[in-house]
Amino acid sequence: MTVSREQFGSRLGFILAAAGSAVGIGNLVGFPVAAAKNGGGAFLLIYALFVFLVCLPIMMAELSVGRHAQKDPLGAYRDLSDKSVLWSLAGWLVLITPYMIAIFYMVITVWLFGFVYEAVTGNLDQLAGPDYFNQFINSNAVFVYFAIVAAVVNIILVGGVKEGIERAAKIMMPLLFVMLIGLVIFVLTLDNAFAGVRYYLVPDFSKINASVINGALSQAFFSLSLGMGIMITYGSYMRRGDSISNSAKFVAMTDTAVAFSAGLMILPAIFAFNPLTNTADLSDSSIGLIFTFLPKIFLALQATIGYFGASAVASLFFLLVLFAAITSLVSITEVPAASLVTGKGYSRPKALLLLSLSMAVISIACILSFGRVGFLTEFASYAGQSKSIFDVIIDVFYDTILPLNGLLVCLFVIYRWKKHNFHVELEHSDLSYRGSVVERYIDFSLGTFIPLILALVFINTVALKYFGFSFVG
Numbered sequence: 001m002t003v004s005r006e007q008f009g010s011r012l013g014f015i016l017a018a019a020g021s022a023v024g025i026g027n028l029v030g031f032p033v034a035a036a037k038n039g040g041g042a043f044l045l046i047y048a049l050f051v052f053l054v055c056l057p058i059m060m061a062e063l064s065v066g067r068h069a070q071k072d073p074l075g076a077y078r079d080l081s082d083k084s085v086l087w088s089l090a091g092w093l094v095l096i097t098p099y100m101i102a103i104f105y106m107v108i109t110v111w112l113f114g115f116v117y118e119a120v121t122g123n124l125d126q127l128a129g130p131d132y133f134n135q136f137i138n139s140n141a142v143f144v145y146f147a148i149v150a151a152v153v154n155i156i157l158v159g160g161v162k163e164g165i166e167r168a169a170k171i172m173m174p175l176l177f178v179m180l181i182g183l184v185i186f187v188l189t190l191d192n193a194f195a196g197v198r199y200y201l202v203p204d205f206s207k208i209n210a211s212v213i214n215g216a217l218s219q220a221f222f223s224l225s226l227g228m229g230i231m232i233t234y235g236s237y238m239r240r241g242d243s244i245s246n247s248a249k250f251v252a253m254t255d256t257a258v259a260f261s262a263g264l265m266i267l268p269a270i271f272a273f274n275p276l277t278n279t280a281d282l283s284d285s286s287i288g289l290i291f292t293f294l295p296k297i298f299l300a301l302q303a304t305i306g307y308f309g310a311s312a313v314a315s316l317f318f319l320l321v322l323f324a325a326i327t328s329l330v331s332i333t334e335v336p337a338a339s340l341v342t343g344k345g346y347s348r349p350k351a352l353l354l355l356s357l358s359m360a361v362i363s364i365a366c367i368l369s370f371g372r373v374g375f376l377t378e379f380a381s382y383a384g385q386s387k388s389i390f391d392v393i394i395d396v397f398y399d400t401i402l403p404l405n406g407l408l409v410c411l412f413v414i415y416r417w418k419k420h421n422f423h424v425e426l427e428h429s430d431l432s433y434r435g436s437v438v439e440r441y442i443d444f445s446l447g448t449f450i451p452l453i454l455a456l457v458f459i460n461t462v463a464l465k466y467f468g469f470s471f472v473g
């Protein structure tokens with residue numbers, strides 16, 4: 001098909017859209033808690049090394065594949081491998097993964113929307129109630145919120161790359177930065193805030209072990225939106241003349257800066273609430289933290305800034321996370337949408353309608369899997385645990401397949417598409433890249449230790465998740 005492909009209108013537009021994808025719930029909540037629990041500054045250091053030494057080369061690989069092929073992930077894998085059946089399978093995997101991850105991310109975004117609504121309408125006291133979250137996720141209001149969030153995502157996407165995705169990112173990302181900075185400044189003025197900052201930043205290397213290292217890598221990988229076909233798809237909309245390596249660096253830096261700043265917001269807030277907080281008691285799951293723990297912290301602010309002030313802070317926080325989640329959701333839904341548009345020749349509205357309907361069915365199954373429908377609630381059982389369909393999607397696609405997709409893209413670029421072609425794509429828009437240290441580093445790492453690390457993460461996850469067997473103690 002030779003229909004000319006849509007493009008981002010500017011380099012900044014691409015960077016904001018890709019950063020919009022990368023900045024999500026993982027940065028704003030997952031990262032700060034992981035850092036606080038796992039050695040503070042020591043975790044930060046390891047995380048930063050993973051971002052720049054492991055994830056950035058993969059991001060550049062994904063962007064190059066997309067821009068060179070001018071296709072969605074499935075089309076790109078097919079075209080650049082001369083239609084090899086095996087690599088087409090890898091392409092399918094990179095198509096199904098975002099489809100399924102979009103579903104679980106959608107459910108969480110819907111909850112966020114509900115929490116924004118409740119906080120804005122003055123119901124923070126209820127949000128902070130002991131069993132509120134469990135009632136909320138099983139209430140019928142969730143279906144209304146679902147329809148609203150799905151409509152917003154589709155309205156953005158139907159506008160296309162420049163008028164939809166890029167425009168939304170140009171509005172939402174600056175607002176997100178302002179909200180984040182405002183909240184950080186506010187939280188740092190609270191009593192005991194600095195106890196939280198200390199906990200967050202002072203390194204404790206004794207906490208670092210193999211599973212923390214594994215967690216830091218998974219966090220970095222997810223945070224940069226890798227392994228989901230997003231960067232391949234967005235790469236296919238990049239202009240030929242824009243430097244992939246510089247743009248990717250910007251995206252990685254923005255993503256990391258937001259994650260770091262989020263820590264300066266969340267931990268001081270927790271310590272201001274209770275200076276004796278032991279981070280070991282914090283829930284591992286971002287979901288538990290956002291929806292059950294943080295509302296209590298916001299409500300406690302009423303002692304200093306009144307109920308209205310506390311509600312304003314809570315509203316701002318949930319809105320911040322909602323914005324981050326929506327720009328991520330847009331990027332991930334664009335992957336299967338692009339496949340239908342490029343691969344099947346559907347119009348955008350038709351592709352989106354088809355996707356929305358089919359995704360709604362599984363999303364609703366997830367919404368019903370928190371106790372309402374028995375078979376969806378106890379959907380499977382492995383490693384001695386009963387799992388809902390929502391849990392299974394997270395375990396299979398987020399925890400297991402993501403690193404596998406990362407591994408496959410490295411092998412694909414280096415051994416099938418070939419290193420040489422990859423470098424040509426990068427050099428093409430960036431003369432200073434040729435012969436640079438970065439080029440030499442990527443040349444070596446992407447075909448050797450990066451896939452090796454991802455293979456180890458994959459094997460370890462499979463052993464642990466499905467067989468309850470841990471290699472790393």
Ligand code: PHE
Pocket residue numbers: 021022023024025026027101102105222223224225328329331332
């Ligand atoms: N980078 C996102 C985050 O940190 C991950 C993500 C991207 C999830 C796109 C879904 C869709 O939350």
